[in-house]
Amino acid sequence: MSAVVSTMDQILGQHRFFADFPPDFAELIAGCARNTHYKPGEYLAHESDRADSFFILSKGKVALEVAVPGKSPVVIATLGAQDVVGVSWLVAPYCWLFDARVMEDMRGISIDAKCLRVKCDADHDLGYEMMKRLLPVLTQRLHATRMQILDVYGKS
Amino acid sequence: MPDVRFAPADLLVPTPYRVVERVRELDDVTTLRLEPRGGERTRVNPGQFNMLYAFGIGEAAISVSAAWETGRGLSHTIRDVGMVSHALSHMEEGAEVGLRGPFGSGWPLDRAEGRDIVIVAGGLGLAPLRPAIEAVLARRERYGRVTVLIGFRSPKDILFPRQIRDWRERPDVELHATVDHSAADWRGHVGVVPTLIQRTAFDPENCLAFVCGPEIMMRFSAQALLGAGVSPARIHLSMERNMKCAIGHCGRCQFGPHFVCKDGPVFPLELIAPILSVREI
Amino acid sequence: MMEEAKHGPPALIGPDDLELLIQALTHSGRQVVGPVLRDEAIVYDHIDSIADLPAGWTDRQAPGHYTLEPRADAAVFGYAVGPHSWKRFLHPPVQTVWSASRDAGDGLGFDLAPDPARPYAFVGVRACELRAIEIQDKVLRDGATPDRAYVARRDRVFIVAVNCSQPAETCFCVSMDAGPRAKTGFDLALTELLDDDLHQFLVEIGSEAGAQMLAGIPHRQADETALSQANAVLERTSAGMGRRMETDGIKELLQNNPDHPRWDDVANRCLSCGNCTMVCPTCFCTTAEDTGDLANRTAERVQKWDSCFSLDFSYIRGGSVRSSTRSRYRQWLTHKLANWIDQFGTSGCVGCGRCMTWCPVGIDLTEEARAIRAETGVPK
Structure with a gap:
């Protein structure tokens, strides 16, 4: 193996979510980020837990699911490489709304939400850059959810 | 009197096809594999459809779901949603349906x-x-x-x-x-x-x-x-x-x-x- | 002036000669169809003689309104068009497409319905109706897959056209460039000329078959007086159009305005009865009904006129694509005046006015098109 070691801001830059992110900001984010590794069956988060981190996936698969009494949990969506898991960290009261269960060996970056919130509050330009990236994720999820509700393949 | 030009009769009138295989794909979805009774196999381009006729009941447009090349017969996959598709879905192997087609443009x-x-x-x-x-x-x-x-x-x-x-x-x-x-x-x-x-x-x-x-x-x-x-x-x-x-x-x-x-x-x-x-x- | 006569010069005949023409057409093996009085309207049906024609009658038409009135003279073609059109014969309201049988071994057999044996002769086809036949030809005959039964009837029909002398208040063939003069598509074309004591018909010849037919009956060559009389009739008719349709840019006007508020307005009046589509001489849409006997041994397919105003027309699993009256009226008018141009290179409207006369609430398509134009700022 070659001994090339990427710095955290370089790793972040390789992710779709941070594409074309200003280098100064990448360094700020890197200060809140760390590499993570979860095995199948582990949970990134549980419903109603404090949302004090969010995840950028580079490998693996994660299910967002909701527990249903007396039944197996309902999966709302599955997320994979290049996806972001978690937006609840951005909105008070900063609590997870779903369980995030690892389906396939997951590698990625976990970002300390509290750390990032403080930095975004201090530097609104950074905050705006983050919002520009998170809002499309939210609208896409919303749109996909609407289409799920439509039940387009349903029996008529 | 001018020449009388006619549409080929097989565009208007079904040709008898025998159900050679019926596959229950899902609760309400069935595939019929059809062979013309004694007739020639017509070339079908992917994306085209046929009109399938259930005797005495009616006709419905059904997509061709597998061409001749891939196995026995010409496959039509049918969802049981109406009177005609219900009758077609319940055709026994060996029974005959009427077929007109193929029609329409296919995938480019x-x-x-x-x-x-x-x-x-x-x-x-x-x-x-x-x-x-x-x-x-x-x-x-x-x-x-x-x-x-x-x-x-x-x-x-x-x-x-x-x-x-x-x-x-x-x-x-x-x-x-x-x-x-x-x-x-x-x-x-x-x-x-x-x-x-x-x-x-x-x-x-x-x-x-x-x-x-x-x-x-x-x-x-x-x-x-x-x-x-x-x-x-x-x-x-x-x-x-x-x-x-x-x-x-x-x-x-x-x-x-x-x-x-x-x-x-x-x-x-x-x-x-x-x-x-x-x-x- | 008349165009250069290719098949022979214009002729003059009298009512007795017209009778002979009808006889000759019958003797040639054709079923002769023409205007007759029935059910308080002038309709098209089998005729044996000039005596069957509605001599001395005319029609008064307005949106939602049709009445017969006696004329002061004995004109046999002194009216506009009634609820029937010639599509009733060339593209009949009900026809069997094929019959089928099932043998003891459950094998199916199909038999194409026989082609109609006896050719038609139409007497009294107006210019707008010639255009309508030409338009249905494009739909049912001239495409990649001609309609077998239509072609069999159409290619054998003998057409005696009539130039209109009495436009209705609902007529606008001039706007649609479809009349009132019969220019092509006929074998013979008549212009009825009535003087105080003289009743005669100018006859123009449109085909070799027409020339041969005329040769078999007494006639004389038309003089200048008769020709100018006929021209005067047509000029009067052209000037007497009760309606006008602005056709400039109408395709884009309708295709670009599917959400115009006028569609809601007309939907409040339209009963979606489909009368307009039944009386329209170009509307060609059909349904197919499959039936079987109780023993499930014989079956047949019958084609019937259908209307884009019916819910069944656009039904796909679970519902109708066009469930609102608004969308069905919009489909009809946009198809007729706009989409038809994309599909067949011609408008689907000939300006005969039947759709407004026979509309129970008197919807006037020229008015609807005008309202859409007025409220979208498309130049007049």
Whole structure:
């Protein structure tokens, strides 16, 4: 193996979510980020837990699911490489709304939400850059959810 | 008296075809494999449809879901939703149906040669796309990257699961199947099929996309493809409207200025974009 | 002036000669169809003689309104068009397409319905109706897959046209460039000329078959007086159009305005009865009905006129694509005046006015098109 070691801001830059992110900001984010590794069956988060981190996936698969009494949990969506898991960290009261269960060996970056919130509050330009990236994720999820509700393949 | 020109009789009058095999695909979906009784096999292009007639009951437009080349007979995959499709779904092996066709334009496979192909199927929309996928894989070297994205309602609604597995196992095909609704025991994707488009690598400048499924699913998939940079001339949708004659005479399948039966059912988005989101058109 | 007569110069005949023409057409093996009085209207049906024609009658028409009135003279073609059109014969309201049988071994057999044996002769076809036949030809005959039964009837029909002398308040063939003069598509064309004591018909010859037919009956060459009389009739008719349709840019006007508020307005009046589509001489849409006997041994397919105003027309699994009256009226008018141009290279409207006369609430398509134009700022 070659001994090339990427710095955290370089790793972040390789992710779709941070594409074309200003280098100064990448360094700020890197200060809140760390590499993570979860095995199948582990949970990134549980419903109603404090949302004090969010995840950028580079490998693996994660299910967002909701527990249903007396039944197996309902999966709302599955997320994979290049996806972001978690937006609840951005909105008070900063609590997870779903369980995030690892389906396939997951590698990625976990970002300390509290750390990032403080930095975004201090530097609104950074905050705006983050919002520009998170809002499309939210609208896409919303749109996909609407289409799920439509039940387009349903029996008529 | 001038020469009298007639439409070939077989466009108006069904030809008897024998049901050689009936496969129950899903609770309400059946595939009939048909062979002409003594007649010649007519060439069918992927994406074309036939009119199938159940004796004394009526006729319905049914997509051809596998061409002759892939096995015994010509396959038609039918969802049991009305009187005619119910009768067809319950045909015994050995019984006869009437067949007129094939009708309509198919998928532009020739135009796709040398390019990436993105196939987006939703539910029963996989049926008319299966012959296209099979034709592409039979001449795999002629195409660039081949991506197949398939969405179903839930894991128990997955159509043609064996084929999907075979395609997935090929190193030269990128296949993703997703379901809208699932419990935790499903190991595949959950989410609507357009979300797969955002996650897939293909060359938007040099690809052709074939989309078939419920109209809402096609509209949203077309949006996602446009969002990925695919031009409307490269996106093809297979439309559905009421049909009786299949030769452009009964007027029922009109979709704006187009007759779905003879101008379609496969249309480039470029041609139908102005009317695709007009209500009740 | 008349165009250069290719098949022979214009002739003059009297009522007795017209009778002989009808006889000759019958003797040639054709079923002769023409205007007759029935059910308080002038309709098209089998005729044996000039005596069957509605001599001395005319019609008064307005949106939602049709009445017969006696004329002061004995004109036999002194009215506009009634509820029937010739599509009733060339593209009949009900026809069997094929019959089928099932043998003891459950094998199916199909038999195409026989082609109609006896050719038609039409007497009294107006210029707008010639255009309508020409338009239906494009739909049912001239495409990649001609309608077998239509072609069999159409290619054998003998057409005696009539130049209109009495436009209705609902007529606008001049706007649609479809009349009032019969220019092509006929074998013979008559212009009825009535003087105080002289009743005669100028006859123009449109085909070799027409020339042969005329040769078999007494006639004399038309003089300048008769020719200028006929021209005067047509000029008067042209000037007497009760309606006008602005056709400039109408395709784009309708295709670009599917959400115009006028569609809601007309939907409040339209009963979606489909009368307009039944009386329209170009509307061609059909349904197919499949029936079987109780023993399930024989079956047949019957084609019937259908209307884009019916809910069944656009039914796909679970519902109708066009469930609102608004969308069905919009489909009809946009198809007729706009989409038809894309599909067949011609408007689907000939300006005969039947759709407004026979509309129970008197919807006037020229008015609807005008309202859409007025409120969208498309130049007049």
